Amino acid sequence: MEQAPLDPERQLPPAPLEPLGRSDAGLEATGGEEAEGSRDAGSGVDTMTENNFWLKKIEISVSEAEKRTGRNAMNMQETYTAYLVETRSVEHADGQSVLTDSLWRRYSEFELLRNYLLVYYPHIVVPPLPEKRAEFVWHKLSADNMDPDFVERRRIGLENFLLRIASHPILCRDKIFYLFLTQAILTEILWSSQIGPTEFYYSADSRLKALNATFRVKNPDKRFTELKHYSDELQSVISHLLRVRARVADRLYGVYKVHGNYGRVFSEWSAIEKEMGDGLQSAGHHMDVYASSIDDILEDEEHYADQLKEYLFYAEALRAVCRKHELMQYDLEMAAQDLASKKQQCEELATGTVRTFSLKGMTTKLFGQEAPEQREARIKVLEEQINEGEQQLKSKNLEGREFVKNAWADIERFKEQKNRDLKEALISYAVMQISMCKKGIQVWTNAKECFSKM
Template identity: 40%
Template sequence: MANEKNESLDVNSLVTNFNESLGLSTWLEVAVKEPTRRNTTTIGIQDSYVVYLIESTITDRSKIFSGWLEKRNDETFEGSSQIDHESFPSTISVWRRYSEFDILKDYLMVTFPYLVIPPLPEKRLTGAWQAASTTSSDNADPEFLERRRIYLEQFLKRIFTLSDVSQDQVLLSFLYTEEWKEVVASSKYHSLRDSRLKSLSASYRIKKPNDKFELIKKYAQDLQQYVGGILKCRAKATEHLYGIHKIHSNYGREFSEWSSIERKDMAEGLQKMGHYLDNFAQDIDMCIEGEEDFADQLKEYYGYCESLRHLCKKQELMQLDLEQLGDALASKRIDRENLSQGKTGIFGGFKAKVFGGNTPEQKEGKLKALDEEILKMEEKVKASTESLTDFEEKALANVERFSKQKMADVTDIFVTHVMMTLERCKKSRATWQHIKKACECV
């Protein structure tokens, strides 16, 4: 049932490839299949969880990344320096929980902060716009699990188009080994995570914000606001439309019951009216599924805003570090200039009177020590500047890539929704024409 209802959700049509010649998608296909419930017992308490089957299929053996062969935890190939591409299995399957997808996403955002990482589908239906949803909010519901499976697959397909992650061992291990959690733990990516408190205050502490990233940050905020607003309006409209259609089932029942007391010629018309009104009430169920498809696709871009904000936060932190290094360097240069000119300040003058001034040898030693500190700090400033410049170039390129992807996807989403609405209106019009003919027979 779930597979039939989601045939319209073609993940391949949603993923736009913008010539990422080095991405995993050039030689590897991925599919997420078979959401399966498993049971576990912890301290005498029985619990259940859902796992998804991930199948990775090699489509072009000539482009296989060597790390896929060398690092795969498989006894058949382990320790072999020369591996025959042709003898390597074409399909590898692993089981993953939703929480493991979440760990992978967190790892990618920390390790590749300049990338616009795609969002995961919701773990549970929690959005305010889902009030009119006919799908159960319980994540044990088969229909909801099927929808989540589709968008978990889309998440991986989006990742596969990013060339920067194509040789990352943690991502590859996610696809082929059951011990991938040990691999991600050994990467110690948590040590790269920025302080939450520092991240929150960075935007207020930097002196010269980068205008381009300020615009991206504002755009992310506005995009989330407007997409969220559209989703809420959709929920209200869908709820209202659902109510209107379903109330017509009451009309259908009343006309059908009325037909039982009339003569045959009139009863036949009333019976037809009741039948068509029942059909009109039932047609909305399929329309609701289409509306949920529309909402799911828009929610992906609602989630993308988190990645855009994360990218801007990282830029602010790097710029703040650079400005602090610059301030420390300027302070050291002032100290050296004052020392070379014999300026000691109030505290230095008091110290000189009590303990005596610096001898020429002491002064020379302090100047030399300051010169060494200044040289080291200049190197740090240079390295920090280069890192920031490199990050900004990569980040802006990826934001541009995201913008192209968004333009293509959002256009397709809205056109598909409009076409679906037109089909619904045509079907409703045809139903009412049948009802009109039935009325003429009364």
């Protein structure tokens, strides 16, 4: 698949954006001048237009999830979850944020947006979507995609997906992204007219071509080969880390719930003791509090696990960039090989050289030498094809160099983002574990004091 040219109509005017690392952050875009936009003065609500959308400070959020029932393409009833996407302007006279756009989106529409970005920006590490079904769960978590806790985590993940796009210096200016945030009727009108369904079929077919190119590229770029190995290793390491974390969560949950048994024993014991009753009752209370705290602890851990899962899925986004480069390199090598073959044919016709073990040699032996006029006509056709091939090869070389330049710049941006986010997540996780251990020490210290007073 050739790299799709960037359509100027799909790009909004550039606006510097502040990077967003967390799903609870707001998106802010600033511009040097105030854009002209329609405003409803009577209602006091801003109507954001394409021209002034990114020149204002705005905030994007997925604020609510709602379970709905409808009919699918097969006219069969289905249950799905819809998410409320809100866009607010925070540049208002009184400093308060004002709701400008609000619409409901299904998960499949988020998938459609990401597929579009993959097609039109193959050199960019496109942010991943949160998991559609729960993975790496421990036994107390439900794997049902309609579970309220899972839906809430996915809501946060979808919000983070939009904020990742909005904080990207190129993706944030895309017209389709703007329409995704502001136009309610999307699937029937927007995607059929603006994107074109054939692009996605072509993209899906390119996966087969990419598999073929992987094994047939003769001179792969060492940097992209190393990047592909790195993405595989990143996915493997994070997968193992998430599996270990799930096993530890199971074990930790059991340890905490054992303290609930201690609390029940101490409480029942206090009922039959006169002198030690108060101390045993207090100790049992501390054990019960400690046992019940594990639910909040593991809920906080899921937040950090979701941050790791995001970069687990980023590994596939890195491989998508590598596959695109392999396809371009494969097309370049095939074009060079075809050009060399045509030049050899032209040279053989010009010099009259005939290779014995070739199709030309066999036809010459069977039918004799061709007429000079035929040979001149074939040479002329080959020369035209050679000129076209040279232009095509030059174009592919330029396209390849531009792709490598843009892709590597975005990969460096991704690495900085990854190092920053994972460092912050792991430090926060360590701080949470330290706090959890301190609470455990405090509980047993309090229990010890209760026993000492008996």
